[in-house]
Amino acid sequence: MKETIKMMLRTVLGFRTxxxxxxxxxxxxxxxxxxxxxxTGCASTKGNDKATIxxxxxxxxxxxxxxxxxxxxPVNGELKVHFIDVGQADSILVQQGxxxxxxxxxxxxxxxTVKNYLDKQGISELKYFVGTHKDEDxxxxxxxxxxxxxxxxxxxxxxxxxxxxxxxxxxxxxxxxLKLTVPSVEESFKLGDATVTVLAPNGSSYExxxxxxxxxxxxxxxxxxxxxxxxxxxxxxxxxxxxxxxGSTVLKxxxxxxxxxxxxxxxxxxxxxxxxxxxxxxxSYGHPTQDVMNxxxxxxxxxxxxxxNGTVVATSDGNQVKFSTNPGSYKGIASNSSGNxxxxxxxxxxxxxxxxxxxxxxxxxxxxxxxxTPKSTAKPSTGNKSKVVYYTPKGxxxxxxxxxxxxxxxxxxxxxxxxxxxNSTHSDPCDVCTY
Ligand SMILES: [Zn+2]
Ligand SMILES: [Zn+2]
Numbered sequence: 001m002k003e004t005i006k007m008m009l010r011t012v013l014g015f016r017t018x019x020x021x022x023x024x025x026x027x028x029x030x031x032x033x034x035x036x037x038x039x040t041g042c043a044s045t046k047g048n049d050k051a052t053i054x055x056x057x058x059x060x061x062x063x064x065x066x067x068x069x070x071x072x073x074p075v076n077g078e079l080k081v082h083f084i085d086v087g088q089a090d091s092i093l094v095q096q097g098x099x100x101x102x103x104x105x106x107x108x109x110x111x112x113t114v115k116n117y118l119d120k121q122g123i124s125e126l127k128y129f130v131g132t133h134k135d136e137d138x139x140x141x142x143x144x145x146x147x148x149x150x151x152x153x154x155x156x157x158x159x160x161x162x163x164x165x166x167x168x169x170x171x172x173x174x175x176x177x178l179k180l181t182v183p184s185v186e187e188s189f190k191l192g193d194a195t196v197t198v199l200a201p202n203g204s205s206y207e208x209x210x211x212x213x214x215x216x217x218x219x220x221x222x223x224x225x226x227x228x229x230x231x232x233x234x235x236x237x238x239x240x241x242x243x244x245x246x247g248s249t250v251l252k253x254x255x256x257x258x259x260x261x262x263x264x265x266x267x268x269x270x271x272x273x274x275x276x277x278x279x280x281x282x283x284s285y286g287h288p289t290q291d292v293m294n295x296x297x298x299x300x301x302x303x304x305x306x307x308x309n310g311t312v313v314a315t316s317d318g319n320q321v322k323f324s325t326n327p328g329s330y331k332g333i334a335s336n337s338s339g340n341x342x343x344x345x346x347x348x349x350x351x352x353x354x355x356x357x358x359x360x361x362x363x364x365x366x367x368x369x370x371x372x373t374p375k376s377t378a379k380p381s382t383g384n385k386s387k388v389v390y391y392t393p394k395g396x397x398x399x400x401x402x403x404x405x406x407x408x409x410x411x412x413x414x415x416x417x418x419x420x421x422x423n424s425t426h427s428d429p430c431d432v433c434t435y
Contacts, residue, residue, distance in 0.1 A: 162388055267295055
């Protein structure tokens with residue numbers, strides 16, 4: 001059965017540019033996900049799950065990325081980029097003229113926050129919704145937003161998941177008569193007078209879900225914004241090696257300031273004047289890391305952060321970018337400290353037990369506290385009990401990454417939700433892949 005599904009998927013993928021999703025195929029596809037989730041096998045087979053849902057259409061009109069400083073189109077309005085405070089999550093509203101694009105939509109619990117924010121800006125239509133990747137903190141409220149607004153086009157990487165969050169998202173897209181469009185690198189589209197160019201993902205198979213993140217460069221006059229989703233150092237080095245024009249006025253720091261992103265080489269290439277981090281206060285992931293904050297500080301880059309500044313609005317007139325608040329601090333979480341990250345999990349009723357702990361401390365995570373937290377109180381949410389995690393029948397750990405190297409010797413890899421993991425005999429977060 002696994003083989004059959006794989007073959008079907010290969011077939012679909014092989015012809016993906018010509019296939020249109022109709023109701024039946026989408027429904028069939030959703031069923032396949034559900035089945036895959038149930039049998040666990042397909043979804044955890046490397047290289048296979050990456051591609052499935054898909055989205056089918058790959059092309060927009062190509063516009064050459066003319067972002068080099070002297071070939072800019074003159075502009076006479078404003079570009080506004082709103083980094084909406086959605087706690088430990090991302091949701092970025094980009095507005096130019098009467099056009100709007102939303103990049104990510106926060107956690108499931110953020111649906112009212114994001115909708116109210118868009119309402120307040122007088123938005124009735126999103127020309128584009130971009131889900132950078134499958135994680136709940138990026139597409140959690142995407143279904144709600146897509147159902148609440150007129151949406152022109154939805155971009156999503158060639159990635160799939162068996163989570164309810166993902167299925168809800170796909171259902172909402174389909175319900176609106178839309179489809180998921182996989183953008184190609186260097187493809188550009190217009191948002192008013194701004195030009196949005198896709199810079200990643202450059203590969204088609206990654207071990208880490210975050211590296212599938214769609215990375216966008218929004219250019220407006222002489223200013224630009226690099227929106228990186230949760231892209232990590234692998235994707236970053238692909239962008240660098242490809243020689244893409246990464247230089248940007250503002251960098252949305254990758255993966256909430258995790259140490260696995262914002263590698264020095266990448267940061268040097270982007271060479272931003274300003275940085276923004278979307279991160280939740282007291283989150284249990286240990287974000288942002290002091291490593292990353294130090295890299296930004298060393299380059300004297302002012303950092304605006306949603307945990308300290310709330311929603312951050314950057315306004316460009318085409319030459320200069322101004323911010324709605326003063327910059328935040330360079331205070332991060334030391335990666336070798338068992339302090340902040342862990343304590344925050346045990347004192348605040350947060351859901352995800354993914355403390356950044358040194359190896360020796362792994363077994364001391366605050367298990368009981370987590371299990372008693374009702375999901376509905378997880379706002380501002382820092383995680384998701386329905387997140388799919390992986391385990392082996394005899395292993396004590398659960399893993400965020402089904403390709404985690406510590407799982408590689410196991411023949412049987414099973415999956416269940418984080419909520420189930422916490423209550424099971426597989427309740428230790430893997431210290432390799434769960435930070
Ligand atoms: Zn994220
Ligand atoms: Zn992610």
